[in-house]
Amino acid sequence: SQTIHQWPATLVQPVGSPLSLECTVEGTSNPNLYWYRQAAGRGLQLLFYSVGIGQISSEVPQNLSASRPQDRQFILSSKKLLLSDSGFYLCAWTDGVAGNQETQYFGPGTRLLVL
Amino acid sequence: GNSVTQMEGPVTLSEEAFLTINCTYTATGYPSLFWYVQYPGEGLQLLLKATKADDKGSNKGFEATYRKETTSFHLEKGSVQVSDSAVYFCALSDLGSGGFKTIFGAGTRLFVKA
Numbered sequence: 001s002q003t004i005h006q007w008p009a010t011l012v013q014p015v016g017s018p019l020s021l022e023c024t025v026e027g028t029s030n031p032n033l034y035w036y037r038q039a040a041g042r043g044l045q046l047l048f049y050s051v052g053i054g055q056i057s058s059e060v061p062q063n064l065s066a067s068r069p070q071d072r073q074f075i076l077s078s079k080k081l082l083l084s085d086s087g088f089y090l091c092a093w094t095d096g097v098a099g100n101q102e103t104q105y106f107g108p109g110t111r112l113l114v115l
Numbered sequence: 116g117n118s119v120t121q122m123e124g125p126v127t128l129s130e131e132a133f134l135t136i137n138c139t140y141t142a143t144g145y146p147s148l149f150w151y152v153q154y155p156g157e158g159l160q161l162l163l164k165a166t167k168a169d170d171k172g173s174n175k176g177f178e179a180t181y182r183k184e185t186t187s188f189h190l191e192k193g194s195v196q197v198s199d200s201a202v203y204f205c206a207l208s209d210l211g212s213g214g215f216k217t218i219f220g221a222g223t224r225l226f227v228k229a
Contacts, residue, residue: 032215035145043204043221046157090158101215102147102166102208106158 006091008109014113019064019078021110023091026072030096033074034104035066038088050074051096062066084113117142121205121220128195131227136190136223138179138205146207148172148181148188153202153222162190162203200227 003026013019024039029043035047046059056066063082067075074091091107117161122137141149147166156182163172168183188205205220 011194041224046217092159094186102217103149103161103164104151104159104206104217106151109156109158109229 004091004093004105008110010111015083015114016080017053019081020046021076021089023074023107024072025093029109030071031093032096032101033068034092035076036090038090067104081114083114086112117207117209117218119205119207119218119220121223124221124224125226127226130197131194134195136203138188138220139185140207142207144209148211149206150179150190151204151206161203166220176201195227197227197229200225
């Protein structure tokens with residue numbers, strides 16, 4: 001069966017520090033991968049998605065970046081965190097096979113607090 | 116563009132009450148429709164889905180029917196439990212030029228009191 005992991009689960013970082021959040025998927029090949037941010041009490045904002053290694057699409061311009069160095073690994077980064085980067089970051093995957101790409105499967109999330 | 120609108124929360128109900136959370140959508144194509152649930156401190160998980168008009172998705176006592184004529188996908192449950200307390204997200208998935216994109220509503224928080 002497929003599983004998705006995110007780490008760390010919780011992170012407290014000072015303003016201006018770098019960020020690296022990691023997401024890995026097991027049990028599937030060539031998934032589509034997504035990063036979302038959920039501000040406190042709010043809905044989901046799609047940040048990045050990837051349909052393959054090295055292929056990143058950005059939905060919202062900001063000081064975050066994403067990379068996909070391996071088929072089932074998706075990394076969210078920042079060189080300098082802002083206070084507004086605080087939130088709950090969710091990684092998700094969908095099956096890369098045509099006809100089965102619509103359902104999203106989410107990881108447990110990383111709660112980031114920037115002070 | 117595509118969008119999803121769902122009723123604002125929070126919704127507070129007593130145990131065994133009837134639940135309705137309204138969801139309407141705007142789409143240029145023929146999207147699939149979803150309800151996801153987020154329990155406190157966790158990621159989202161799929162609750163149910165419907166892929167075409169008049170389909171009914173159901174799971175764990177929850178139901179929603181894809182109504183093309185009213186562009187709606189309202190979530191219902193006949194008798195809620197305290198364990199149903201969570202945030203519920205309506206969503207649509209449609210095929211665009213960059214592949215399938217999922218658009219989420221803002222979420223509706225449900226509190227169920229014993």
